[in-house]
Amino acid sequence: MAEAKRTWSVPTSPRSPHKLADELNLLSRFEGQEWSRETQRSFAEELGQSDFFEGSIYQREPDFSARDRINRSPKTFGFVRFDHGNRIEITDAGRQLISNVRPTELFLRQLIKWQYPSPKHSGASYAGFKIKPFLEVLRLAHELDGLTKKEIAIFCIPFIDYNNYETIKSEIVDFRERAAALRGTEKKRFLTQFHLDRYRSVYYSEIESGNFRIREQGNTEASIDSFIKTKARNSVDYADAAIRYFRATGLFTISSRTFRLKILDTKQEIVESILENTDREPALFINNEGAFLDIMCNPSLPVLPQDDETILKSEISSLLGKIAERGHSIVGVEEFSVENIDRLTVDQLKDKQESLEALLKNSSEIAQIQELQSYDLFDDISDVFKKISDRKDTDIPDKPLFFEWNTWRALNMLDDGEIKGNLSMDTEGKPLHAATGGMPDITCYYRDFVLVVEVTLTSGSTQFTAEGESVPRHLGDVTRSLRAQGDNRPVFGMFVALNLNNATIAHFYSLRRTEISFYGGRAKIIPIDIATFQKMLESAKNVGGVQSRQLYSFLQWVNERADTASDESVWYSDVSARAREWVSVSSGS
Numbered sequence: 001m002a003e004a005k006r007t008w009s010v011p012t013s014p015r016s017p018h019k020l021a022d023e024l025n026l027l028s029r030f031e032g033q034e035w036s037r038e039t040q041r042s043f044a045e046e047l048g049q050s051d052f053f054e055g056s057i058y059q060r061e062p063d064f065s066a067r068d069r070i071n072r073s074p075k076t077f078g079f080v081r082f083d084h085g086n087r088i089e090i091t092d093a094g095r096q097l098i099s100n101v102r103p104t105e106l107f108l109r110q111l112i113k114w115q116y117p118s119p120k121h122s123g124a125s126y127a128g129f130k131i132k133p134f135l136e137v138l139r140l141a142h143e144l145d146g147l148t149k150k151e152i153a154i155f156c157i158p159f160i161d162y163n164n165y166e167t168i169k170s171e172i173v174d175f176r177e178r179a180a181a182l183r184g185t186e187k188k189r190f191l192t193q194f195h196l197d198r199y200r201s202v203y204y205s206e207i208e209s210g211n212f213r214i215r216e217q218g219n220t221e222a223s224i225d226s227f228i229k230t231k232a233r234n235s236v237d238y239a240d241a242a243i244r245y246f247r248a249t250g251l252f253t254i255s256s257r258t259f260r261l262k263i264l265d266t267k268q269e270i271v272e273s274i275l276e277n278t279d280r281e282p283a284l285f286i287n288n289e290g291a292f293l294d295i296m297c298n299p300s301l302p303v304l305p306q307d308d309e310t311i312l313k314s315e316i317s318s319l320l321g322k323i324a325e326r327g328h329s330i331v332g333v334e335e336f337s338v339e340n341i342d343r344l345t346v347d348q349l350k351d352k353q354e355s356l357e358a359l360l361k362n363s364s365e366i367a368q369i370q371e372l373q374s375y376d377l378f379d380d381i382s383d384v385f386k387k388i389s390d391r392k393d394t395d396i397p398d399k400p401l402f403f404e405w406n407t408w409r410a411l412n413m414l415d416d417g418e419i420k421g422n423l424s425m426d427t428e429g430k431p432l433h434a435a436t437g438g439m440p441d442i443t444c445y446y447r448d449f450v451l452v453v454e455v456t457l458t459s460g461s462t463q464f465t466a467e468g469e470s471v472p473r474h475l476g477d478v479t480r481s482l483r484a485q486g487d488n489r490p491v492f493g494m495f496v497a498l499n500l501n502n503a504t505i506a507h508f509y510s511l512r513r514t515e516i517s518f519y520g521g522r523a524k525i526i527p528i529d530i531a532t533f534q535k536m537l538e539s540a541k542n543v544g545g546v547q548s549r550q551l552y553s554f555l556q557w558v559n560e561r562a563d564t565a566s567d568e569s570v571w572y573s574d575v576s577a578r579a580r581e582w583v584s585v586s587s588g589s
Contacts, residue, residue, distance in 0.1 A: 003125060004124070004125055005129070006158055006160070006203060007158045007160070007235065008116055008159075008160060009234075010241040010242040011072035011073035011241065012238070012241045013055070013068055013069060014073065015055075015241075015244070016244055016433050016434065017073070017107065017433075018103075019052070019054075020074060020097060021098050021100060021103075022050070022052040023047065023052075023069055023074070024074060024080065024090060024094050026047060026050060027043060027070060027074075027080065027088065028098070031088050032087055032088065032089075034085065034086050034087055034088075035070075035082050035087065035088050037063040039088070040062070040066035040067060041062045041063045043066045043070075044057050044062035044063065045057070047066070047069065048062075048065075051438045054470075056465075076114065077093075077107075077110045078094075078110050078113070078297040078298075079093050079094035079097055081293050083290055091293075091297035092299050093106065093110060093298065096299045102354075104248065104249055104250030105304065107245070108250065108251065108304060109300075109301065109302060109304060110296070111134040111245065111246070111249060112132070112302055113296050113301070113302065114132060114134055115283070116132075116133070116282065117130075117282060118285065118292060118296075119285055119288070119289035119292050129160045129161070130162060130281070130282060131159065131160055131161060131162050131282065132162070132278075132282060134249075135274075135275075135278055136159060136162050136165060136280070137156050138263075139165070139275050140169060140172070141260075141262065142271055142275060143169065144169065144172060145260070146261055146262035146263070147260055147261050148259060148260050148395065149236070149239045149243060149259070149394055149395065149397045150195070150239075150394055150395065151172055152239035152242055152261070153236045154195050154198050154235070155168050155171060155172050156168075156242070157238050157239060158198070162280045162281075179191060188392070195235075196228055198232075199231045199232045200224075202231070206227075207224055207227075207228075212227045213227075239397075240398055243261050243397040243398065244397075244398055246261065247426070250267070250357075251263055251267045251271060252264065252267075253426050253428040254397060254430045256380070256430075258395075259396055259397060261397070264426070264428065265322070266319055266322060269311060269315065270304075270305045270306055270311060270315065273305035273311065306353075308346075309346050313341055313349065315353055316341065316349065316352060316353055316356060319353065319356040320356065323356070323359060323360055323363055326364070326367055336352065336356075360427040361425055361427050361429075364425065364427060364429035367429070368412075369412050369419075373413060375413060375541050375545065377413065378541050381406055381409050381410050381413065381537070382534060382538075384396070384402065385406060385530060385534055388402060388403050388530070399457055400434065400455075401423070401431045401433065401434050403456075404423055404431065404434055404441050404455050407441070407442060407453065407455050407496060407533075408421035408423070408441075410533070410537055411442060411453065413537070413540075414536075414540050414551070415548050415551060416548050417447075417451075418444070418445040418446075419442065419445075420442065420444070420445070422439045422440060423441070438477075439474070440452045440454060440477075440478065441453055441455055442454075442455075443478060446489075446548040447548065448489065448490075448548070449489050449490045449491070449492060449548075449552050450478065450491045451493070451494060452474055452475050452478050453493070453495075453496065454470070454471045454495050454496070456496075456498075457498050458497070459498060459499050459501060461501065463497060463500075463503075464504045468504060468507050471495055471508075471525060472493070472508075472511055472516075472525060473519070474493075475493040475519060475520065475523055475524075475525060476516075476518055476520045478491055479491045479520030480520060483520075490524070491520060492524045492525075492559070493523065493524060494525070494528060495526065495527045496530060496533050497527070497528075497530065498530050499529055502569075505568050505572045506568045508525040508526075509567075509571055509572070510568075511523040511525065512559070512562040524558075524559045526555065526558045526559075527572060527575070528575070528576070528579060529576070532576050532579045532580060535580045536579050536580070536582055536583075539580070539582060539583040539584070542583075543584075546583055551582075554579070554582040558578065561574055561575065
């Protein structure tokens with residue numbers, strides 16, 4: 001008997017929807033072939049060797065890795081289909097994603113159509129499902145001033161029938177009121193227990209009948225507690241993935257204080273129109289997968305509010321107002337005058353809207369850097385680092401992304417160089433998605449040197465496997481690029497991790513003492529844990545700010561110490577100790 005589903009889910013691989021285009025483009029080389037195990041193994045092999053892929057291929061069953069990447073997200077959201085003799089077909093929606101034509105609009109159309117039941121989610125396993133998950137979460141976020149990751153995990157993931165909407169909404173309100181009355185450990189205990197109790201009720205039938213297993217443990221029998229904890233933990237992963245995909249629609253940002261998934265001010269009218277005009281009832285496609293896919297894979301469906309020139313003009317006006325609020329002038333502002341706008345087609349209006357959003361993103365970044373350099377955001381940056389360091393904290397969506405963004409903020413606060421984060425931000429200055437494959441997380445350009453910064457939350461042996469090759473490779477790439485331009489500034493690397501694995505430390509120590517032309521000579525990579533990095537920030541704030549020459553002095557000392565330290569553990573211990581007093585030492589040098 002098939003397992004009864006109690007929740008909807010969002011594919012967790014690839015981790016970011018923004019990686020789908022590269023993987024689909026690679027899959028297009030196999031288009032027309034049968035999606036057989038042999039084809040899957042070939043695709044997995046090429047995927048593992050590609051420059052953009054950041055992950056690992058399951059070597060014992062590479063075909064499983066291929067199915068994991070393609071059968072989930074691309075198939076679920078209509079970017080690929082296999083209904084013609086199980087042959088690979090990149091859909092029109094998939095081709096549009098590959099071409100990067102209005103990707104946010106594309107993701108919005110595809111997510112609005114995503115529904116349960118469907119030919120992909122049907123049968124007795126999905127009895128009781130009647131929902132378009134994105135649409136109902138959008139409605140909740142609109143009416144409740146956003147949703148936290150915890151709220152999405154507890155209430156939205158098991159929300160499977162839109163007819164229960166008002167009940168879910170009132171439960172979230174009650175949950176917030178109860179949580180707001182608590183503090184500290186008591187609040188954390190309440191949140192954890194509430195989550196477990198909720199999933200205990202979701203899986204009540206399975207618990208009562210004793211018919212429950214844990215897939216991650218090979219479908220073995222489990223205790224009730226371990227079963228519920230696994231389901232609750234999975235719901236957090238699904239909530240994290242949901243936030244990443246929902247933000248790909250361009251409708252959402254993340255609030256600063258509560259980390260809620262919130263609707264952007266400039267998108268309110270569009271959201272209200274979607275909620276008013278989209279049918280909440282999932283369409284029926286019983287035994288008609290082809291008809292369902294014809295709609296699901298069509299990038300022109302459904303019609304969106306922004307296909308209407310009146311709403312587009314209203315959004316353009318809202319964007320102009322936002323830019324004016326931030327005190328930034330617009331070059332060529334006359335082209336956005338009423339007279340000029342009225343002459344444009346819908347596609348031309350969308351081009352203008354996209355250019356204004358790009359300008360707003362840029363102005364947000366400039367404003368944020370100005371605020372950072374005054375140290376006004378020091379406490380906020382410290383608080384975010386503390387939440388990132390707390391493994392039990394689930395408030396922050398996509399912790400690796402926020403770690404990268406917060407480190408970018410810290411470096412802008414710390415130094416007087418040009419700090420280039422290779423991550424994308426939304427119009428509110430919040431991180432949207434991480435650096436594309438093959439690029440360092442952050443590159444800092446100073447007058448006398450360049451610093452390549454990589455961050456990670458991986459630990460243990462996984463840290464060395466995931467980062468040991470990519471960190472020096474990125475350092476070498478930047479070094480070669482500078483030398484090709486006749487730029488001979490020394491290039492250093494900084495690796496910031498939650499905790500440093502001994503193998504990682506030993507690897508970077510060895511690279512520093514070995515001439516490797518591929519890495520630009522001796523790879524000068526300084527490993528720092530997050531607690532030490534925070535101490536460096538605190539020291540800089542306490543003296544009223546620092547200059548890049550002080551950072552340069554510290555980096556030079558770390559580099560030279562690698563030549564005299566007896567081994568990697570001594571070197572790392574000395575680096576950590578020096579980092580905690582780096583400002584006073586470098587000021588006196």
